[in-house]
Amino acid sequence: MKTAQTEKTVIDSGSGRDVMIEIRDLCKHFGRLEVLKGIDLNVRRGDVIVLIGPSGSGKSTLLRSVNLLEKPTSGTVKFDGCDLTKVSRRELYAMRQRMGMVFQQFNLFPHLRVLGNVTVSPRRVRGVPQAEAEKKAVELLTRVGLADKVHEYPDRLSGGQKQRVAIVRALAMDPEVMLFDEPTSALDPEMVGEVLDVMKQLAADGMTMMVVTHEMRFARQVADYVLFLDDGKIVEAGTPEEIFDHPQQPRTQDFLRKVL
Amino acid sequence: MLNLAKVWEIMVTKFGTFMQGVSVTLELALFTVLLGSLLGLLVAIFRRTRIWPLRILFNVYVAFIRGTPLLVQVLMIVYGLPQMGIRLPRMTLCVIALVINSGAYMAELIRAGLQSVDRGQSEAADSLGMSGAQKMIYIILPQAIKVTLPAMGNEFIAVIKESSVLYAVGVYELTYQAYKLASVNYRYLETLLDAALIYFVLTYVMTKLLGLLERRMRRSENRAD
Numbered sequence: 001m002k003t004a005q006t007e008k009t010v011i012d013s014g015s016g017r018d019v020m021i022e023i024r025d026l027c028k029h030f031g032r033l034e035v036l037k038g039i040d041l042n043v044r045r046g047d048v049i050v051l052i053g054p055s056g057s058g059k060s061t062l063l064r065s066v067n068l069l070e071k072p073t074s075g076t077v078k079f080d081g082c083d084l085t086k087v088s089r090r091e092l093y094a095m096r097q098r099m100g101m102v103f104q105q106f107n108l109f110p111h112l113r114v115l116g117n118v119t120v121s122p123r124r125v126r127g128v129p130q131a132e133a134e135k136k137a138v139e140l141l142t143r144v145g146l147a148d149k150v151h152e153y154p155d156r157l158s159g160g161q162k163q164r165v166a167i168v169r170a171l172a173m174d175p176e177v178m179l180f181d182e183p184t185s186a187l188d189p190e191m192v193g194e195v196l197d198v199m200k201q202l203a204a205d206g207m208t209m210m211v212v213t214h215e216m217r218f219a220r221q222v223a224d225y226v227l228f229l230d231d232g233k234i235v236e237a238g239t240p241e242e243i244f245d246h247p248q249q250p251r252t253q254d255f256l257r258k259v260l
Numbered sequence: 261m262l263n264l265a266k267v268w269e270i271m272v273t274k275f276g277t278f279m280q281g282v283s284v285t286l287e288l289a290l291f292t293v294l295l296g297s298l299l300g301l302l303v304a305i306f307r308r309t310r311i312w313p314l315r316i317l318f319n320v321y322v323a324f325i326r327g328t329p330l331l332v333q334v335l336m337i338v339y340g341l342p343q344m345g346i347r348l349p350r351m352t353l354c355v356i357a358l359v360i361n362s363g364a365y366m367a368e369l370i371r372a373g374l375q376s377v378d379r380g381q382s383e384a385a386d387s388l389g390m391s392g393a394q395k396m397i398y399i400i401l402p403q404a405i406k407v408t409l410p411a412m413g414n415e416f417i418a419v420i421k422e423s424s425v426l427y428a429v430g431v432y433e434l435t436y437q438a439y440k441l442a443s444v445n446y447r448y449l450e451t452l453l454d455a456a457l458i459y460f461v462l463t464y465v466m467t468k469l470l471g472l473l474e475r476r477m478r479r480s481e482n483r484a485d
Contacts, residue, residue, distance in 0.1 A: 067386075067387055069383055069386060069387065089391075089392075090391075093389050093390070093391050094389065095389075096386065096387060096388070096389040097388070097389030098389075099387070100387070101383075101384075101387035103380060103383065103384065103387075105380050107378070107380035107381060107383060107384035108384075109381065109384070109399055109403075110403065111402045111403050111406065120388075120398055120399075121388035121389065121390065124390070124394050124398050125388065125389050125390055125391075125394060166384075169384075169388070170387070170388070173388060173389065179387075
């Protein structure tokens, strides 16, 4: 990185546990547009990282780089010590199985029932027997209050229900980290709570999480560490108290004034 | 002048001959659409892969077939393959020609179907650790096929009509049967009008059946009602 004034510092989510995700000098260009301009970040096992920032700041791109849905232009993304930008396709598939992702638009599979959505990956990718996969799916669905929706098709569900199914679909692969890309942004306001509740429970159970969100209250309650991104860089990072109560950078202060 | 009584008379007296032609026509169309969709599926999928020689090959195939007349293709296959020493029954050669033709159109239909599947579906499958093949088989293709099915039905109807060019290579399909009858009874207008009427009934009934099937599929999708 060619920043003259600031020396390179790696943002570290900081709890004492081992580093799960290690991002170094990550840059992403879309044509001439530089979306990420050198990100250095450690995410440690069990931590909940919340990414905030104005739209176009690169936070979704950063999240999507973690499981290589976006291929970095340069830099490295390591998961459990393995550099995802260098591995073979087969290894990448294996690594992605260990990371769950939840999308803003749910992206449920419309041709499969709820049960099929949750079991397709364990069955087809992992080769889990159908009965076993379904038993686990029902268990997980029951935990998020959707036991009665098992045999519905996604288009018969509300937005909040869809997103809970999407979370369960990711959890069915026993991921070590969950990536949430604005999971409540497409929801009607009255449904945001039910999704956030599931996420809070996950966090309480010790799941490692990276969450891009505009829900500042959620960020404050659940995050171990908050990253403020602007213009493709991590402008400021710290505990929720540090970021929300004592933001140091003018851009952070400015952003928080607008959204709070 | 057109003699309507003759139209009726020929239809009734030669109904058996017409129906022989119909059965050949339908047989051709059915085989063509079944095998053509398989070929189209293969071509559509491989046009999306990283295997660039296949991609180029199939792009050329689709462009060439769509840009040349069916009759020329049929003549090339039916007389050309035997010239190359490939001896097959006339009917088989015709099916090969029609399949090669229809496959190109099917490939375009299926490609459109594949493209209609939302990007998010592919990303969701990726995020779950699916390989390219798993993603295609379990996620993308089922959705694409559903979108493509009505167009495939239309292709079936199109093939019923287009198979009439096979009259030129002497396959006993409906047009050939009618032409043969007419060349004996000299009632070209009446006899071919009979053939046309039969084609129309076939395609009309098929259109209605497809419409019914489509509505049923849509209903099974929104099982609210």
